[in-house]
Structures are given as C-alpha cells and as structure tokens.
Amino acid sequence: MKPSSVKLENVSKSFFTLRGKVGVLSDISLDISPGEFFVLLGPSGCGKSTLLNLISGLEKPTEGRIAIGDKIAVDIAQKIFTEPYKRDTALVFQSYALYPHMTVQENIAFPLTNLKKKISKNSINAKVMETARLLQIEGLLERKPAELSGGQRQRVAIGRAIVRQPRLFLMDEPLSNLDARLRMDMRAQLKDLQQRLQITTIYVTHDQMEAMTLGDRIAVIHNGVIQQVGKPAEVYGQPANPFVAGFIGSPPMNLIEGAIMEENGKTVLKNKNGRYIIPREAVLKINVTNKENCVMGIRPENISIGKPGEGNIDVVINVVENIGSEYLSYIFLKNSKHIIVKSAQKPTSNNVSLTFQHDNILFFNP
Amino acid sequence: MKPSSVKLENVSKSFFTLRGKVGVLSDISLDISPGEFFVLLGPSGCGKSTLLNLISGLEKPTEGRIAIGDKIAVDIAQKIFTEPYKRDTALVFQSYALYPHMTVQENIAFPLTNLKKKISKNSINAKVMETARLLQIEGLLERKPAELSGGQRQRVAIGRAIVRQPRLFLMDEPLSNLDARLRMDMRAQLKDLQQRLQITTIYVTHDQMEAMTLGDRIAVIHNGVIQQVGKPAEVYGQPANPFVAGFIGSPPMNLIEGAIMEENGKTVLKNKNGRYIIPREAVLKINVTNKENCVMGIRPENISIGKPGEGNIDVVINVVENIGSEYLSYIFLKNSKHIIVKSAQKPTSNNVSLTFQHDNILFFNP
C-alpha cells in the first residue's frame, strides 16, 4: 500500500463541558509527508492526544479540515466526516483501552479479524505470534489484561496497532511505561518497522531521546498552538522561541532574561542576579527586537566550569547531582529560577565561573 | 510523625490463576531505613508493582513477613495481616485509579476525609489547593478525570497521595506520563517534599535520571529476584552482575562476552567478532571464575573514538544518532548485538578504533 500523507488545515477543537467551553487546539495546520515519522512534543495537557484523536476520527474538530492521503477525512465547512474504522489508522491509546474480556492473543488479533479481505486463522495466529515476539510478550498470550503488569499492557496496546499494516500509525506515548532497555529495543523495532513498511507515523512522546532519534520531523505544541515544526536537530539547535528552547533538551536550556547593554566595553546581559558577559563572537547573533527585554539561552552542556574570574560570570554552585555518567550542577538564582550546568567531571569547588560556548548561545524575544 | 522503616523478610508472591500458578516475587528481603528514598528499578513485568502492593497491603504475600515501623504488617507464618487502610501508606497507582465520579478537588480531598482525626472543610480545601498548585493543576480542580489529559490524570493521582502525610509513600512510576520539563519540576518537588517531611518513600521508575537523582538507594529487581541494592553511584559504577550492568545506564553498558587470553603479550578478550585488547591497567581487575567464558563491560561514554590502529579494537561505525547534545555511534556485531559509543562530537569517519577507558572496564561472570 502506498503511504499516506496527512494534511491538517486550520484545525481547531474545543470541548463543551458543563462548565463551559474548553478550547484545546487552535488553528493547527500541518503537512505530513507520506512515510514520514512525525513526532509531537509538548507539555502535559497541550492537546497532543486530542490531535491524534482528531486525526483518527474519534473526535470531530470544531473547525478546519483533515485529509489523509487524497481522501478528506473531515471537513467541517463541507460537513464531511469519515468514520474512524474507514480511515484505516492504527492508534495506540495513551490509556491502552485493552479489551478486558479478551486474552492478549485475542486483543492483538482483533484488528486482523476486521479486515475487509478476510485472512485465514493460521495466518492471523502467525502474525500475532510474530508481533508478540517482537514485543517480548510471547509468553503472555493466554492472559487477560488484568493479569498483566503496566508495561506488559502497554506492549499489548502497541501490538494491537502494529499487527496490521494501516495507512497511518498514531501512537500516544507508546513506550512511557517501559524500562529504559526495553524502550530502546522497542524504539529500534518501531523505527525498523516503520521504515520497512513505510507507514506514515505520528508519534507523541515525552522522551527527548525518542523524539530526537525516531522523528524525521518534530512539532512542538504549546497550549494548543504549534510553536515550531522542523528536523530534530533544527528544533534542538535553533529553537524558534524561548518556549521551545526551554522545552527541548533534558535538562532544558538555561534561559536568562535581562537587558543587553554595553558595560566596560563588554556586551553584557544584566538582570537582578548579576551581569553575564556575552562572548564577543555571540554578540553578532543578537537579533532581538527589544534589547531592554530579551532572553538569552544556553544549554547546560554548553557551559563549562572554570576558576572564578575566568569565565563569563562567577557563581556559587548550590547542588551537584550525579546522573550516571555526568554531573548536573545547580546554581539557584533569586527569582526561584536556576542555571544548570552539565559536566563530565564533578566540579572541584563550589565557587566557580561559567563560560558559555559562544556558538551555542541563542537570543530570543521573550 | 516519626518516619517508619520498612522491612521485608523472605517475601514471596505467586498468583493463582485459572491457568495455574504464576510465581512473581521470590525471597525478597529488604531493609529500608526511616526517611529513606528507596528506588525500585527493573524491567517491565519483574514484579515492582507487585512489591508495592504487598507493602501497601493490597496483596498478600505467599510467604514471608513485612514490617512497617515496629508493627508487623503481614506475617504469613504467624497469620498476621493488617488491612491496607490501617497501614497508613499512600500509593500512587501505576494505573492512576482515580475516582471517576469525583472532581479533581474531590479526588485529592478524599484521603483527607478519611482521617481518624477529622479536619475542617476549610483546611481540607487549603491543603488541596496547595497540593494542586504544587502539581500545576490548580486550574483543573472542577473537572472530572474523564476531562483530563493523561499527564493531568497522573498528577491528580500523585496529588491524592501527597496531600496527606502518611508513614510511607509508595509511588509506581508517578511521572511516566509527564513531559521532560514538568517531570524535572515534579521530581524536585517530590524530593523536596520527602526531605521536608522525612517520609520513607519507595519509588518505582524506569527513568534513569529519576533513579539516580532521587534515590538514596536503588534496588534492581529481575524476574522477581533482587539483583543488587546500593547507592546510585554504586549500582552505576559497580554493578553486581551483567544484568545490572546492562540495565542501568541509557544507553546501557556494552557487554562483550568472550574468553580472556594472552596473545602477543597482550591480554585480549576474544570472541567471534574479534579480539579486544584489554588495557594493561584493567587486567589487574579481572576477577572472574572462568576466564574462558566471561563478560567485559564498558559504558558507551567510557569509550573514546580514535583513528584506526590507535585503540583497543578497530571497528566500522554503522549508524550515528544525534540525541541532542551528544552522538551515539552504533557498531553492529555478528550475533545481532551491538556496541554503542557516546561522544560529544560526531565521528569524522566510519573506520575508527575504540579505546576503552581502563578504570571503567568491568568484568563479570556471565
């Protein structure tokens, strides 16, 4: 089957509850190419799941139109709406929604029994077995969902989606309840599957690593509005605004608000906490509309720790955390914010100066 | 209230299903000190949630005894069993288990309405508000769970647990559905709360970072058996066995099986894929029982990439992934395994040699 493109035009969605209207998505336009692996990122409650529901047809947008392939799935203006089961998408629900009365085997086989072109029992069994093996749950086929652990349930939910070859995969945090190693395995399997079958995939995740390694492109959503769409490296390297900058990366980029001014021949960013000397090379990149009120961004790994006086600003490290191979140093600031520095070695002293790697400094309008 | 210790002695648990007995935990003994933040790690389905259920009293062990503080919570031999609601623990369910007919406000307030010492409505409201603010859901108090996003639901579940001050916090992947930034916030809040109130906490997570930064100690479980208990740095740095070594760390430690032998005056590890020269300094650390069949472990970040011929083994890099600030290089091996190398820079060529940092090489019995 040819992979399908997905096209959203000016899609908006509000829920009408007893307490009034809750606007969730506003004016979303996206153009996802056939065979693309498209990742949705955004803070909790920003509308990612809702967006997937709109595409799958489980919810109806309040405005706008959605096309899957060359078929219009929904167009509010033209009053077109295609039922979910005709859209031929596979959706992994964030909440799994396993069929409690069916065994794992039956859960996974279910989509296969609904195909227009009937397939034989044997080949269903074979497919289910293959899928289960891929997800490492082949020993659990006889169980009912209630007898599974959280991660096992999640894998069954994935299994139900990938067992057939839909035009579109929609996955809502499919790996959130898996341990790191399994998640890595699964990630590789999904990527492999997706590339092999060339199925357009829209994927919601909170995991940095997943977003970066899986996605052909990433869209960052905030409060129901798209903030940036781009290749992983782009979004990471050239975030469009402080929100994206602060959201992508773990630990996130340090965002320092202040006013840019000249002082003693040096360009500095000044705020209540002190003055940050901006490296000369970076000064050229300042492209903010209002220098009095702008944001400077620098990632924790792009800051190096040196002896006091040597760097761009002198600070006191408050807390150091060991995160396995690296150390995170926290510098608490007055307005209950903090700067984080990531370093391979543990800082030897608490009184240090920070040096910002100039080519990684970014400036934003707030 | 004084924090409680938690003591498990030879606890085993099997489920009796229609298809027979399923052994889940075997002979677990743990001794958790009062006020400790104790993290449980382990692959999906290893029995972490079950262990929490045993401690909270939702399930009954098949064997063994559990003491919380100086009270025996359950002792199979003595036929003692304390009902869950008398154990005064708070549990964040992996599946949330929100009360669907109650608003967020009511959900969070529920534990407070059950306290022996009745508290006033006002102070309940105040506490709920405070908790909600901490979890950034203060705007959702009037909603019912069905009207929340996955992450919002998860936060309500956390809220219900932390709103009161129990003797023991049990948290089952409480942050799995939150985005990276929120997760970091929450992590800090939880740690802060725990330290402020000194409440003994047992915490299940799949997130490396969480485990390392939050835990006073970590227990790694595999197939219902405890593999290692120790401080985060210990577990990371001196894993007790290949399983722990491979499980902790993301990407995980490279584990290379083979036979150690002398060749050309050098100590090498040899297997089908080739020979790995073991740095001289590391040779001293070899403490395996059988040199013919052992495992060498080295973390991806402890391998440096050099020009062919310079390092311990020459290899060809197959895939390079950008994970934000760093690069992962994959070297595929014959038995469908791979070696991963993490580096700050992108390797310039595919033909490289790898150098193992000698003080980070570990040797295990398989």
Added chain:
Amino acid sequence: MKEKTVKRVLMTLGAGLLTFFTLLPFIWMLLVSLSSRPDFLFSGTAQFSINNYINVLNNSSLHFLDYVKNSFIISSITAIVVTCLSSCAAYAVSRMRFPGRIIIPLFVLTMSMFPPISIVGYLYRFFSDTGMLNTPIALILPYIALTVPLSLWINMSYFSQIPLELDKAGLIDGAGRITILRKIILPLALPGIFSSFLLVFIACFNEFLFALMLTIDYNAQTLPVGIALFEGLHGEIPWGDLMAASAIASIPLVVLSLIFQKYIIQGLTAGAIKG
C-alpha cells in the same frame, strides 16, 4: 451502506416497534377506562367521559386511594431496604474474599426459586402469631426476602464491572469498606442500583398472592388486591372502573421512570484507570 444510515434505519424501526408494542394495549386500556362499556368497538354506542375516574376516586367504600397509599409505602420501604441490604451483600460478594463467596449468592438465588404459594401458609401463621397480620410489615418482610435475590444478583453484576483498582485506591486512601461502598461503588453503580431499585419497587407494587393472603382490609391491602376486589361474585368486571384505577395506579410508576432516566448515565467509570 453507510454505518450511519444503517443505524438510523434500525433505530427508526426499533422505535416504531417499541412504541407500537408497548402502547397499543395501554391505549386500549385508556380507551376502556374512558368509555362507558368495554365493547365499544363493536357496539359503537359507548359514551366517553372521565366518569370512571371520578367514580374510582370518589367512591369511599372502594378505598382506592388507601390501596395506592399502601402500595406506595410498602413498595418504597421494601425497595429502599432491599437496595441497602443487597448492595452491602453484593459488595461483599463481588469485591471481598471470604469462604462462601461463591456459595452464598447461589444459595440466595436458590431461595428465589420456590413457588410463593408454598410458603404463604407459613407466613400467614407467623404474622398472625406475632400480631402483624394486616400491617405493612407483614408484606414488607416477605417482600424483602423475595426480592433480595434479584437485587443482589443485579447489583453483583453491576459492581463487577467497576474496576477493582478503585476499591484498592479507596483502601489506600484510608477508607473503610463501608465508606468505599458508599462513596465509590454506589455512585458508580448508580444506573445499576437504580434499575434494581426500580425492579424491586415494581415487583412489590404488582405482587398479588402475598398481599391477598397476608392482609385483611384497606389498612394494609395493596393495589392489586384492591383492584381484584372490583370484580363481582360471578365475575362481573366493572371494566371502566378497573381500567381507570389501573391508569391512575400507573402514575407513580411514570414518575419513577422519569427519575430513572436521570440515573441512567453513560460511562460513569470513564477516566478511572489506565489499562
């Protein structure tokens, strides 16, 4: 064909069938209640008026309103008590572990299988000995015993649809079993609870044999018995009065069914658990 179209066609057919099916005899009943003779279709000479209604309500020796009142009191009390008893029992059976959790519901079910005629003699003696004959109690107690099985089993099946995790959450949150039942299970099983309430209520409202045998006069007799007394010695039936009485008697049930609608709510457990 489109799913929507199929659905709409099916629904229209169903609605038509339902209306026809339920209303035809009922409308016939109303017509008879308004006419002066039951054979009006053939004779064509009947007059239509509300005389029968006036007659039923005004005739003091009929005691019609007493019967309605008794029925209402007896059915309400029974239904409330049964709902309480059987929800407790159903909770225990469906969510707690104890020896007998299989056998007790079976026993209770078994107890509903006896032809009532075979136990009415005993009950008569019992209530007569205890001086309770011809009091509402004499009907309420056996009605409770007769309807608990139905209510228990219905509640059991509704309770078992509620995720067990919610009880667990309740236990963890420090709630005792009663609190869990009251604050978590009951609200969630409300459609089920209410439908069993309704079924019990109506069963008591309609019961005839016990009501006949265990009561003596309008101080305790219920509507079906009262209506049965309309009939003459040789089987003369004042059709108009009888139907008017039945029509009036169905008013409380219509009210009840309006309340019923309020409690039939979709998807109460949505959002509870993940999985």
Added chain:
Amino acid sequence: GQKNNLSFIVGGTAKTFAFWEKTIKDFKEETGIDVRMIRSATQTEMRKQQIFIALRGRKADPDVMVMDIAWIGQLSASGWLESLNNYDIDTSAFFSNIVNLADTYNNQIIGLPLFIDAGLLYYRKDLLEKYGYPDPPKTWGRLSEMALHIQKEERRNNPDFWGFVWQGAQYEGLVCNALEFFGSAGGGFFSNDNIPIVDSDENIQALQFMANCINKEKISPPNTYTDMKEEEARFIFHNGNALFQRNWPYAGNRHNEEGSPVKGLFGITVLPHFPEGKSVSTLGGWHVGISRHSDRKKDAAAFVKYITSHEVQKDMAVELGLNPGRVDVYESEELKSGFFGALKEVFLAAVPRPTVPYYAQISLVLQKYLNDAIAGNQSPGKALKKAQGEIKEIIKTYEK
C-alpha cells in the same frame, strides 16, 4: 391478630362491602359487639385459600365466614365448623331442602344459607313471540329446535346472534351446568348411596347434547369451552345477541337494569329437561358458618343470627340483588311480585353438588373431562369413563 373484635370474612365488590359495613354498624348499635370485616378476594379459589390457610393454622380469626357451598363438605369434614345447634337458631324459615342437603353434617347444622343461587333459563320473550312460539321450551330438544330456527333467521340481520349461551369454560361453573344437563336426563354424579355414576348412559347422552350445541348444531358459540363463564354468557344475552341463556339469577338483575338492551324483553323459567327426566337446577350460593377455632363463638352466633334475620336478608335482596336463604323473605311485600317471586320455586327444587369432603378434586377431574368432551377432543363416553375411573381412584384414597 388484635383479637378484641369479632372478625367476619366476606368477599365482594365495593357495593357489597358497603352493605356489610352498614350492617356491621347496625349490629354494633343493637348489641354493642364490634365486628371487623376481612375483605377477601372475589375469585372463589383465592377466597378458599385465604380461609383455609387461617383454619389450617388454627387461627381464631376469622370467627364468622362466608363459604361457597362447594367447600362446605370439606370444611365440615375437617372439623372446622362449629355446630350451630347449641346456639338456639331457628332454621325453619330457611329453604329446608338446602339446609338439609348442604348445611347439615353428622346431624349438626354447621351453616346457614346466606344467599343462594340456582341455574335458570333466560329466554327472549319478544323473539319467541316473533317466530310464533308461545312458550319457552320444556325439553332440551325443543330448545335446540327453537334455537336453530331463530338463530338462522336472526343471523340475517345480526351475524353475531347465537341460539343458546351457557357456561362451558374449564371451571367450576361447567360442573354446575353439567349437573343440570345430567340431572335432567336422569343421571348425576353420585347415586343416592354415594357411589359415583359419572359414566352412566344418561350422562353420556346429556354430555353429547352439550357438545352438539357447540360443534354440531352450532347454536352455542365456539368459545363456549374456552371463555364462556357467567359474565361472557351474560354479555352476549345482554346485548341482544342470544335467544336462550343458562345463568344464575344475578344476570336477571343486570338485564333489568336501566339502559339494558333486553330490559323487559326476556323471561325466566326452569331449565329444560330430557324427555325421560325432570328439570334440575344446580344449587349455588354462599353460606355462613362459625369457625371451630373461634374464641368468641357466642358473639359469632349472635352475628350469624343477625345477618340471617329477616330484615337483613330482605335488605340484602333489595340492595344487592342477592337471593336470600330465607323462604319467608320471598313472601314479603317488596319481593313477592317480580323477579324474586319467580325464583322461589326454582330454589325449592335445586340440587346441591356432592357434599363429599373431596368434592373439589372430583370437580377438577370433571372440569377437565367435561371440557375436553365439549371441545370435541374426546367422545363423551370416553371422557366420562375416564372421569369415572379417576374419581374412583380419588375416593379410594380417601375412604381409607
């Protein structure tokens, strides 16, 4: 229960209850004795259940009860009825045939007829006149002739017209009807020395006649053996759709009501007979007795006396249209002429159903086979032979 007043169990419609309430009030005024009325259901079987449950339980309530004539045998055989002989009651004013045949057990009077019934033939005077029949039929044969003729004529304008309606549904009433047919052929259920003679030739002939009315001559409607009870038959006659009707006296009252289509158009007479027999009418009606378990027998007797007094019986006749058990009431001014007067003769010749204690079971057997025979499912001879056999079985069980 609260056992301070006398309890009196009676069934009926609101009108009946109103009458008894008034009577009870009068009685209280006269004697100071409180009487509590237990309202029992109308259906005979239900009433019987109610009374029997109490009596089996040896309950002091009810003290005074109104009993169907068909139960008296069983009640008295069970020893549940107080002999009235000790209470100084004068029975001479009642129909002596009834008191002797139905209310006497082991030479003790155990009940008194409160109101009585007997089968009658109703006929359409106007129609007989119209088709030139001066008198109602004396024999069944004549009845069927007349019915056939007039039905055929009347059907021209009225397709719903029937010649003869009677009670053939499977219930006690069928046995009453059958007793009349059988008796008027010289047969019956029991011989004088209480031997069952159900399958006698006379009975077979009579039953054949009954079946023929429905299936052969078709002068009786096809639902005779399914639906036809008193009211069903009355309705047809009432609406002017039948020439002859076998029914109890109550029907006459209804036919005479204001607005009745047959008011003034019908007459009553004794039932016809077969050539070799004489007219027989089944005795029905309700009797009053005192429970053996009563704890206030004296007061009970006073009450029984009161309600069987001339005055009350007359009121009952006037207000409820029931036929008093006292002969003297029929002589009174209010009743002498008119409908009641004509009934007296019938009652004097009425025969009760067998008074054996197990009558109810025999009745069941009879109902089943009689109904089957008139439905045409079995030949009368076969049906009655089987009935006879089963009845003998029953007797064998109970004569031990």
Added chain:
Amino acid sequence: MKSKQIFQQYESREVLTAYLFLIPALFVIIAFVLIPVLGTFWGSLFRDVTYLPRKFIGIQNFLYVVGNADFWRALRFTLLFTVTAVILETFFGMLFALLLNETFKGRGFLRTIILIPWAIPTIVSAKVWKLIFDYTYGMLNFFVVNLGFSGGKINWLGSSFAAFWSLITAEVWKTTPFVVIILLAGLQAIPQDLYQQAKVDGAGLFKRFRTITIKLIQPVLIIALIFRTIDSLRIFDLVYVLTGGGPGGSTKPLSMLGFEMYTNDLFGKGSAVSIITFCIVFLITIVYLKTGKFRERFS
C-alpha cells in the same frame, strides 16, 4: 499446604466484614424463605389432608405427582412456555435496550413508555389482554373483522395453539421491560473507550456489537435470563386470569397444578409439586450459571 492455601486466600478481618455485610440479607431470607421452604419440604412427606389424620408417607406424594399425566403435561407446557417467552423477551429486550442506549430525540419518551407494561400489575394487564383477545368484543377480533382478514372472528384462546401464543404475547409484552431495564443499565457501564478502540481497529457496527457489547453485557444478560427463567417457570397470575389453564388444561403450568392441589386440600401433594418445580428451576439455573462462567466472572 492445603490449610495454608486456604488461609492464604482469606483474611480473617475481611471475612468478618464480609459476613457483616451479608448477614442482614441472609437473615431475612432464611427467616422468610428458607424456613418456610424446609417446612414445605417436610410437609411434602406427609399425607396432609385436613379431614384425615396426618400420616408420614415418605415420597409417595412425589410418586403420585410424577405418575400423573397432568403433571407431565404441565411440565411440558411450562418448559415450552418458558423457552419461547425467554427467547423472545431477550430478543426484544436487547433490541430495545440498545435502542434506548443511543442518543436521539424522543429517547426520554420511549424510556418512559417502555416501563408501562412492567408497571401495570399482572392481574390488571392479564385482564386487559383478556379483553383484547376476547372472542365476542375484543380488539383483535375487531381488527380481524373490520380489516377483512380471513373469514370471521378468531377464537384466540380457543385452541391450545392459539392460547399458547396469546399467553406468550401477553407475557412478552409484560416482561420485556424487565430485561430492558437490566440491560440498559448494563450497557451504560461499558467503557466508551473500548468502542473507540474498536472503531480504530476497524470494527463496524455489528462487529462492535458482537465482540464488545454482547461480551461485556453477558454477566448482566445472564442474570436477566436467570430471573426471567425463574419467573417464567413459576408463571401463575397471567395464566390464571387469561386462560385459566384451558382449553382442556393445555395451558396449565406447574404452579397452577400446585395451586389447585393446595386449594383442593392436597397440601402434601401441593408441596411435592412445589418442590419438584423448584428442582427443575434449580437445574436449569445451574446450566445457565455453568454456561455463563459464573465462577470465573465473579472470582
């Protein structure tokens, strides 16, 4: 091991609480059903005729009942009636419950009127039906005559075949709402996200009905079936009023046989019929529970 396992399963406090929850209900049932029933059973072992001495006769009453052709006829009718009625009630009940579970204009009205048949006391509704089926002036025959079907009126209660179906009609009309109410509440409890998932999984209307609705409603459905069956097997009021067991006893159910025996002073035999009726109901219920996987579902 065995005793240990039993302890394993049960928690003494929980057991205590559970019994506390059960005792009130059990108490009432034991006092007002079990004891009378045991009395009935005891009574069935006696010759219990009011005017003859009471005599212990063992199982003779049972032998009498079982040896009686009427009993077998009543049994046959009762079973046939039950099977037919329950099948039809389930069918219509399911149909209407599904319908009333949808949202559409007029649903409130339909939900109200569906209760009417169930709400009218049986003794009344039976009379209404009797009036409808009445040969002489019934509504059905009015239509038959005036709409010109066949020739002439039909004797709806006349043949055993017609009487059977007349009874069935009245019974189904009367009790379908019972099934509807139970099923409707059951339908409400099915999580909607399963339907959503199934839609995404490509299941159409009927497939969803078959694989989700039916399966998840099954426990409730079984219970509706059980209680309908129990009640149908004991049918009395309706038959008593509508056909009185006729024509020729062809529509006489077991309960009526028992009732006749009681009213005709055969208490021992009446009790025997009651006990036998009970046994039949019990056996059938067990079959239901077995097929309904009761154990699995509630444990």
